[in-house]
Amino acid sequence: MKNFVAIEELDLTEVHQLLDRATAFKQGETATPTPVFVANLFFESSTRTHLSFEVAERRMGMQVIPFDASQSSINKGESLYDTLLTLEAIGVEVAVIRHTENNYYEDLIPRLNMSIINGGDGSGHHPSQSLLDLLTIRETFGEIRGLNILISGDLLHSRVARSNAHILHQMGANLYFSGPTKWYDESFNRYGRHCEIDAVLPQMDVVMLLRVQHERHAAETSLTKDKYHDTYGLTIARAKQLKTTAIIMHPSPVNRGVEIADELVESSHSRIVEQMANGVYARMAILEAITNQKRGN
Ligand code: CP
Numbered sequence: 001m002k003n004f005v006a007i008e009e010l011d012l013t014e015v016h017q018l019l020d021r022a023t024a025f026k027q028g029e030t031a032t033p034t035p036v037f038v039a040n041l042f043f044e045s046s047t048r049t050h051l052s053f054e055v056a057e058r059r060m061g062m063q064v065i066p067f068d069a070s071q072s073s074i075n076k077g078e079s080l081y082d083t084l085l086t087l088e089a090i091g092v093e094v095a096v097i098r099h100t101e102n103n104y105y106e107d108l109i110p111r112l113n114m115s116i117i118n119g120g121d122g123s124g125h126h127p128s129q130s131l132l133d134l135l136t137i138r139e140t141f142g143e144i145r146g147l148n149i150l151i152s153g154d155l156l157h158s159r160v161a162r163s164n165a166h167i168l169h170q171m172g173a174n175l176y177f178s179g180p181t182k183w184y185d186e187s188f189n190r191y192g193r194h195c196e197i198d199a200v201l202p203q204m205d206v207v208m209l210l211r212v213q214h215e216r217h218a219a220e221t222s223l224t225k226d227k228y229h230d231t232y233g234l235t236i237a238r239a240k241q242l243k244t245t246a247i248i249m250h251p252s253p254v255n256r257g258v259e260i261a262d263e264l265v266e267s268s269h270s271r272i273v274e275q276m277a278n279g280v281y282a283r284m285a286i287l288e289a290i291t292n293q294k295r296g297n
Contacts, residue, residue, distance in 0.1 A: 001289045005105045005118040007127040007167045014289075015134065015167065021285035022135050022278070025059075031284065033061025034291045038094040039087055041080075042119065043069045046098055048252060048276055049119045049128065053096050056283035060291070065092055081108055088114045094290055115290045123157050129251050130163040132282035134171070136275050137206055140247055145172030148203050152178040152232065153210030153259055156185045160251045161210055165191040176200050179210070179232050180223065197232060202241045208249045209234055209259040225258045234260045239269065247271045 001014065010018075025031070038057050042050050057064050065087070074083055084095055096117045097105070102124035105116050120126045137144055149168055155161045155177055165188055169175055175192030177184065184194050201207070212228060229235060234248065239261070242248075248260070248270045256262040265272055 001293050003105070003109055003116045003118075004127060004286050004290060005109070005116060005121075006125045007130045007163045008125075010127075012170060015131070015171075018131055018282070018285045018289060019135055019138060021288055022131065022281040023139075025284045026135075026278070026281040031060045031288060034287075035061065035063060036094060036291055036294070037063045037065055037092045038096065038287075039065040039067045039092045040096045040119070041067050041069060041083070042098045043074075044098045044100050044120065046119065048279055049098060049126075052276070052279035053117075053119065053128075053283050055280050056287055059280070060284055060287050062094075062287065062291075080104065081111060084108060084112055084114065084116075088112060093294060094287070115294070117286060117290065120159055122159065124159050124162065126159040126163050126251075128279070128283055128286060129160050130167050131286065132275055132278040133160075133164055133208070133249060133251070134167065135278045135282050136249065136271050137247075139274075139278075140271065141205065144168065147173045147205040148176070148200075149173045149206040149208060150176045150178060150197070150200055150204045151208045151210065152197055152234075154183045154212050155179060155188060155210065156183045157213045158210045161188070164208065173206075176204070180228075197234075197238065198241075201238055202243065204246055205243070206247055206249060207234060207242070209254075211251065211253060212255055212258055214255075225255070229258050229261070233258060234264060236261045236263060239264055239267070242269060249275060252276065 040050055040053055054064055094115045096119050098119035099121050102122035104121050105118060118125055118127055141147060151161050169191040177188050177192055177194045178197040246269060250272050254265055
């Protein structure tokens with residue numbers, strides 16, 4: 001695997017291999033130190049993806065080159081390609097990139113020898129989030145095939161939903177979508193169906209909530225945070241309908257009291273903190289696969 005930019009580019013064998021390696025790292029397997037220079041280029045805000053990649057890189061024994069997008073020559077008009085060409089010239093072999101533009105990597109990959117790991121592109125893909133989500137679901141249920149999974153919220157703007165819907169469908173989950181219809185994208189119809197949250201909640205094994213992406217919305221007057229919570233959110237009353245074995249997931253950052261009641265974020269149903277922890281192991285597995293390819297292993 002030279003690059004890791006979209007979960008759609010992996011077959012199920014590769015996905016399972018990555019999940020197995022992530023599990024091994026979680027169980028304490030240590031990585032052979034990999035003296036590879038890596039840079040993390042984040043042109044959109046991030047806490048979890050950026051920092052858990054950095055922890056994963058350090059745990060893999062990689063050399064992390066600091067890169068602050070706000071202080072880089074991108075601000076002088078340098079293109080992303082020329083920035084990466086520079087990094088490549090000085091010895092950086094892997095770049096983890098988050099960018100506002102969908103598919104920003106398509107023009108870069110054929111022109112560069114370095115590996116690109118996509119840390120999220122606009123509303124396009126978030127493949128490392130998918131991997132950590134699959135790891136979290138697999139840890140709980142062992143098997144993804146046959147699970148009833150609801151993905152609820154701002155589907156239109158969600159790269160997490162797009163990546164997860166594809167791979168969960170591939171792995172045999174039964175998918176349902178809910179949330180405001182104006183934030184629904186009909187392209188999700190190929191994976192499942194849109195429904196009212198109350199109609200399906202008692203049958204769900206996994207309830208995956210999405211952040212309302214205020215920054216991607218025009219000023220909204222009709223749908224207040226309280227109204228969203230009452231109509232579409234996982235309220236305390238709704239959570240009482242969950243199966244005892246059901247789990248709640250959210251990629252975070254969470255808008256407490258909007259997508260999910262504050263009290264449910266750290267409840268016994270919730271795997272939200274586990275998802276954050278699993279991000280390190282999933283990203284270690286990705287980095288290992290990339291560096292193995294580079295070293296011909
Ligand atoms: N889930 C996720 O991508 O979080 P960050 O935006 O904090 O990286």
